[in-house]
Amino acid sequence: MSDDDNSPISAREAKQLFAGLKSAPALVLAVSGGPDSVALMWLAARWRRSFSRAPRLLVVTVDHGLRPEAAREAREVKRLAAELGLPHRTLRWRGEKPKTGLPAAAREARYRLLAETARKAGASHVLTAHTRDDQAETLLMRMLRGSGLAGLSAMARLSTRDGVVLARPLLDVPKSQLVATLRRAKIGFADDPTNRDANFTRPRLRALLPQLAAEGGDARSLARLASRLARANAAVEVLADGAERFLRLRDRGDASQAAGRSFEASAFALLPEEVRLRLLLRAIDALGHEGPAELGKVETLLAALDRAIAADRPASRRAPANGRAILKQTLAGALISLAGGRIHIAPAPARRSKGR
Numbered sequence: 001m002s003d004d005d006n007s008p009i010s011a012r013e014a015k016q017l018f019a020g021l022k023s024a025p026a027l028v029l030a031v032s033g034g035p036d037s038v039a040l041m042w043l044a045a046r047w048r049r050s051f052s053r054a055p056r057l058l059v060v061t062v063d064h065g066l067r068p069e070a071a072r073e074a075r076e077v078k079r080l081a082a083e084l085g086l087p088h089r090t091l092r093w094r095g096e097k098p099k100t101g102l103p104a105a106a107r108e109a110r111y112r113l114l115a116e117t118a119r120k121a122g123a124s125h126v127l128t129a130h131t132r133d134d135q136a137e138t139l140l141m142r143m144l145r146g147s148g149l150a151g152l153s154a155m156a157r158l159s160t161r162d163g164v165v166l167a168r169p170l171l172d173v174p175k176s177q178l179v180a181t182l183r184r185a186k187i188g189f190a191d192d193p194t195n196r197d198a199n200f201t202r203p204r205l206r207a208l209l210p211q212l213a214a215e216g217g218d219a220r221s222l223a224r225l226a227s228r229l230a231r232a233n234a235a236v237e238v239l240a241d242g243a244e245r246f247l248r249l250r251d252r253g254d255a256s257q258a259a260g261r262s263f264e265a266s267a268f269a270l271l272p273e274e275v276r277l278r279l280l281l282r283a284i285d286a287l288g289h290e291g292p293a294e295l296g297k298v299e300t301l302l303a304a305l306d307r308a309i310a311a312d313r314p315a316s317r318r319a320p321a322n323g324r325a326i327l328k329q330t331l332a333g334a335l336i337s338l339a340g341g342r343i344h345i346a347p348a349p350a351r352r353s354k355g356r
């Protein structure tokens, strides 16, 4: 990408941005009507026109039913899409709206609706218009929350959701270049006031960015930090894969895995802490029924397990499989226990209803 942050994106640059998508059957473009996603639509339409055979494009706007102007903005996107020769659909979020955590619930509903529509339309990808500035904000938000390495890797260029690839082709592009691209093309765009609403964390952090930039921490360097952390995170994931294989090999296939996963505690204890944590997280997320486990809670569980394994060593040498659990905890709908020198992770029994 050009070093000049205010230069419009050329057709050649756009070709590079969308390079990996040319052989997809169809792509859903997630377009809210704001400058970033309108630019995504305009760039994708121009890119599409330069080939005789290229993916079908379907523009989708989600109306969350939260702002009265949203319906008008969706119609505006439809009009612009029609000018570019692209089909457009508006999807409505109809479910119950929560009182707290509204942005997160809206985002969850949005991705669910987008993935559903892509599947039905035979599209392999959903494209969003996240920019380098969004990446920097995401990193900052997660730093302030004390996230682990996976969270600090921020957004991935490609990920999967409900069988559809979520692609962010503009993740290295500064927002200012997208605005410049639209100005050059004389295309208007909506201004979403919630982007500046100080009731939400992200706009408050966004307001801090110019001060950080003045200290050298601009979006470019924050996004670079996120991609370096993502690289380290990918390496640790490979180590965790290897550790899982190592533990399985030690079991020679004879460990009882009937209702979950089980690891030999003394072999588990030899692994680095970060790898032990990931193995627990993976097993709890796969077998629990209450959504992803919080990192802090898995850290507390691991500390308790480590203490129990250390305390159990002399006893387990005397009675290697006495079967009695010396630790038993539930977390995120999974039951974790230490018994007979092994760690077991299984789905937790359903909780008794409070009504009786």
Ligand SMILES: Nc1ncnc2c1ncn2[C@@H]1O[C@H](COP(=O)(O)OP(=O)(O)OP(=O)(O)O)[C@@H](O)[C@H]1O
Binding pocket: 030, 031, 032, 036, 037, 060, 061, 062, 063, 064, 103, 107, 110, 127, 128, 129, 130, 134, 202
């Ligand atoms: N109402 C919408 N309809 C369609 N696409 C949307 C809508 N809102 C957001 N998007 C897509 O998601 C991208 C990111 O939008 P935004 O930064 O507002 O999301 P967010 O709420 O911060 O959540 P996240 O960044 O996790 O997606 C947009 O560029 C656009 O591609």
